[in-house]
Amino acid sequence: MLVHSRKGKWTLWTLFLVLFVPLFALPLLVIVAASFATNWSGAFPSGPTFENYASATRGESLRALTTSLVTALVASLLALLVGSWAALAAHALSKKGKRLLDTLFMLPVAVPSVVVGLAVLVAFSQPPFLLNGTRWIVILAHAILVTAFAYQSVSAAIVRLDPAYEQAAASLGARPSYVLWRVKLPLLLPSLNAAAGLCFALSMGELSATMMLYPPDWMPLPVRIFTATDRGSLFTGSAVAVVLMGATLLVLLAVSRVRTRASYR
Amino acid sequence: MSGGDVGGGVGIRFDGVSVAYGSHTVLDSLDLTVERGEVMALLGPSGSGKTTALRAVAGFVTPVRGRVLIGDRDVTDLPPHRRGVGMVVQSYALFPHMRVEDNVAFGLKAQKAEKTAIPGRVAEALEMTGMAAYAKRYPRELSGGQQQRVAIARALAIRPGVLLLDEPLSALDAQLRSGMLAELASLHRELPDVSILYVTHDQVEALTLADRIAVMDKARLRDCGTPQELYRSPRTEFTASFVGNANLLPVRVGSGQVRLGEAELTVDTAGVVAGATATLCVRPHLVGLGEGANALRGTVAEVQWRGATHRLYVDVAGQRVKADVRELRVPPALGEQVVLHFAPEDAVLLSAGVSDE
Numbered sequence: 214m215l216v217h218s219r220k221g222k223w224t225l226w227t228l229f230l231v232l233f234v235p236l237f238a239l240p241l242l243v244i245v246a247a248s249f250a251t252n253w254s255g256a257f258p259s260g261p262t263f264e265n266y267a268s269a270t271r272g273e274s275l276r277a278l279t280t281s282l283v284t285a286l287v288a289s290l291l292a293l294l295v296g297s298w299a300a301l302a303a304h305a306l307s308k309k310g311k312r313l314l315d316t317l318f319m320l321p322v323a324v325p326s327v328v329v330g331l332a333v334l335v336a337f338s339q340p341p342f343l344l345n346g347t348r349w350i351v352i353l354a355h356a357i358l359v360t361a362f363a364y365q366s367v368s369a370a371i372v373r374l375d376p377a378y379e380q381a382a383a384s385l386g387a388r389p390s391y392v393l394w395r396v397k398l399p400l401l402l403p404s405l406n407a408a409a410g411l412c413f414a415l416s417m418g419e420l421s422a423t424m425m426l427y428p429p430d431w432m433p434l435p436v437r438i439f440t441a442t443d444r445g446s447l448f449t450g451s452a453v454a455v456v457l458m459g460a461t462l463l464v465l466l467a468v469s470r471v472r473t474r475a476s477y478r
Numbered sequence: 479m480s481g482g483d484v485g486g487g488v489g490i491r492f493d494g495v496s497v498a499y500g501s502h503t504v505l506d507s508l509d510l511t512v513e514r515g516e517v518m519a520l521l522g523p524s525g526s527g528k529t530t531a532l533r534a535v536a537g538f539v540t541p542v543r544g545r546v547l548i549g550d551r552d553v554t555d556l557p558p559h560r561r562g563v564g565m566v567v568q569s570y571a572l573f574p575h576m577r578v579e580d581n582v583a584f585g586l587k588a589q590k591a592e593k594t595a596i597p598g599r600v601a602e603a604l605e606m607t608g609m610a611a612y613a614k615r616y617p618r619e620l621s622g623g624q625q626q627r628v629a630i631a632r633a634l635a636i637r638p639g640v641l642l643l644d645e646p647l648s649a650l651d652a653q654l655r656s657g658m659l660a661e662l663a664s665l666h667r668e669l670p671d672v673s674i675l676y677v678t679h680d681q682v683e684a685l686t687l688a689d690r691i692a693v694m695d696k697a698r699l700r701d702c703g704t705p706q707e708l709y710r711s712p713r714t715e716f717t718a719s720f721v722g723n724a725n726l727l728p729v730r731v732g733s734g735q736v737r738l739g740e741a742e743l744t745v746d747t748a749g750v751v752a753g754a755t756a757t758l759c760v761r762p763h764l765v766g767l768g769e770g771a772n773a774l775r776g777t778v779a780e781v782q783w784r785g786a787t788h789r790l791y792v793d794v795a796g797q798r799v800k801a802d803v804r805e806l807r808v809p810p811a812l813g814e815q816v817v818l819h820f821a822p823e824d825a826v827l828l829s830a831g832v833s834d835e
Contacts, residue, residue: 375569377567378573380536380538380558380565381567381632382584383537383558383559384558384561384563384565384633384642385564385584385633386560386562386585386588386589386636387559387585387588387589391588396573399573399575400573400575
């Protein structure tokens with residue numbers, strides 16, 4: 214730590230808690246509190262119940278949860294594949310080509326996601342690319358939105374990778390594809406893993422583009438939360454939100470466990 | 479590919495090789511031949527082009543002009559993985575996700591060597607470098623010196639005709655370095671036909687290990703010869719100062735003698751025009767303290783105790799002369815007048831024409 218005096222440390226901790234608790238922790242705690250409530254008219258919620266969770270984990274809500282999980286899984290795998298491929302290719306390009314590719318992959322992040330959703334809707338509503346009304350349009354939109362993050366984190370990892378590994382492998386007679394599979398990708402694995410976690414989390418929470426696109430039989434969890442609270446079922450919506458939070462954190466935790474096992478140094 | 483027997487070595491030839499990045503030339507028309515089984519040290523300060531020359535053999539830089547030959551094969555346009563050279567770099571670049579044995583087997587597997595032959599050749603390479611006991615370890619579990627040996631074993635496992643060593647000892651501490659130096663020498667005695675190109679900035683490594691030394695500076699080859707030749711009769715000022723840190727004294731040439739300030743010194747002046755200025759090159763350890771032939775009178779500017787020797791810096795006629803003498807009971811005080819001398823046959827006269835441009 215840079216601060217050594219006892220007083221300085223206490224001041225910093227207090228400042229941290231004053232800023233962190235109301236900004237980050239309290240809103241989440243409020244949702245958790247609301248998810249157990251039937252009524253919230255005073256300062257605190259009342260009428261404790263598990264009824265909200267019962268409805269949040271069956272029927273339409275349960276279907277929305279699996280929809281979200283499948284969407285996030287497929288979208289982040291697609292994003293990882295395309296993003297890593299592009300990052301590897303960009304690394305081999307000239308400076309100019311790399312900058313062009315960087316900009317191209319930044320675009321979906323820079324543009325509001327509603328616009329991306331609309332663009333995907335317009336682009337894939339006509340044959341021969343008719344995806345509108347299917348689950349694939351949602352998955353595609355998610356993949357487009359999160360590929361930028363996969364591209365960026367893998368790109369950063371490739372730059373950090375010591376070229377000596379690749380060169381040592383080549384001097385030992387390994388052709389480029391062999392070097393890629395046996396040396397580069399294994400060394401990039403921790404970063405690929407981190408990128409996958411990030412993509413998954415982002416996809417799990419995506420709402421604005423999804424709202425433009427989702428077909429009736431493929432409603433992800435954030436949309437479900439939105440429609441529930443929109444109808445006024447605030448407490449059911451809260452329970453569904455806690456489920457979304459829990460599911461995402463659980464997956465991220467599993468992913469990070471894999472990551473610690475895959476890092477070599 | 480390099481499927482030959484152990485010691486199926488080949489030579490290396492640089493044929494007017496130039497490497498440039500944009501308008502910046504990092505290697506300027508290098509002509510150099512490394513004979514089969516020879517240890518050639520590329521010696522020079524950083525930025526002298528020595529590593530670039532090695533990378534041109536490995537295939538990591540493409541020359542703008544000239545050809546690189548390994549044996550009779552022109553490899554200039556071959557990708558690195560088809561050149562069949564073993565390489566060890568300063569950072570070792572051991573694959574951190576593989577055990578020692580898998581690191582060593584990497585080249586054999588990549589070249590699709592016969593599966594049944596791989597374990598034997600891995601064991602052989604590990605045996606040769608004394609690392610057989612560490613086969614199951616990961617690189618991060620090894621010390622620097624052990625990683626170094628694994629890197630050498632990995633390069634030797636593919637039985638290369640040529641071994642490229644890029645500052646292989648510079649990451650080790652001094653004590654380990656001299657031990658590894660001896661081991662590299664004995665390794666080369668075991669593989670007498672493998673040509674070794676050894677890049678270093680350390681003259682001790684070059685003098686100890688090399689059959690010949692190529693001295694490089696500012697992208698060019700300055701001098702090439704056996705360590706003894708370069709040490710005893712350097713052809714350029716750069717070689718004289720870089721190899722052995724010689725005294726370089728500007729003198730005026732007479733016939734059979736030269737003049738440094740007031741002092742008349744007897745040296746071999748053959749090949750140098752009388753009346754010209756030249757550089758007199760004398761090794762510090764060949765300069766003695768006290769009266770003798772070729773006496774130089776001066777003032778002591780600094781005295782350094784180095785254990786077995788004293789290093790004296792003496793100002794003679796405006797020049798600072800270094801002398802390494804056996805440890806003195808009573809070293810001279812600073813500012814004291816002393817006399818130095820050196821034997822005529824221990825000095826080399828370099829005419830101004832062959833010094834650095």
